[in-house]
Amino acid sequence: MTGRIPAATGRTVAEGQLYRDLDRYMAGRDRRLRVGPIGPDGRAACVVEHDLHQGGALVGRTTPIHVDNLANPRKFELLQDSDAVVADPRYTRLLTAMAAVHGPAATPRDYARAAYDALGLESNVA
Numbered sequence: 001m002t003g004r005i006p007a008a009t010g011r012t013v014a015e016g017q018l019y020r021d022l023d024r025y026m027a028g029r030d031r032r033l034r035v036g037p038i039g040p041d042g043r044a045a046c047v048v049e050h051d052l053h054q055g056g057a058l059v060g061r062t063t064p065i066h067v068d069n070l071a072n073p074r075k076f077e078l079l080q081d082s083d084a085v086v087a088d089p090r091y092t093r094l095l096t097a098m099a100a101v102h103g104p105a106a107t108p109r110d111y112a113r114a115a116y117d118a119l120g121l122e123s124n125v126a
Helices: 082-086 091-101 108-119
Strands: 018-021 032-038 043-050 062-066 076-080
Touching: 032 062, 091 108
Parallel strands: none
Antiparallel strands: 018 032, 018 076, 032 043, 043 062
């Protein structure tokens, strides 16, 4: 199984979508997962893009999640559909920069500076 997986109930899961984990144990962590390749067993290799657990140390890790769980709006909230990501090739550079500065002590200025650097923008404004 690759590409889009129609869910019996809930929504359609596709590679590239971004989800927020709604599990009660993940509430304080704000864990967000990007759907990767979907295997023949119905599990998607999801990349952790955002996780406040241990200062963001788990960002970039891959975890398998069954598409039936991802399709359930009570378990995962769809934050971004797949079309928005594929359209812009700068996304990977920006994601890498955000992951590098991400943590509980990160400020909006840290994220802005990382974005400017990743995108090659002029950052000499104080």
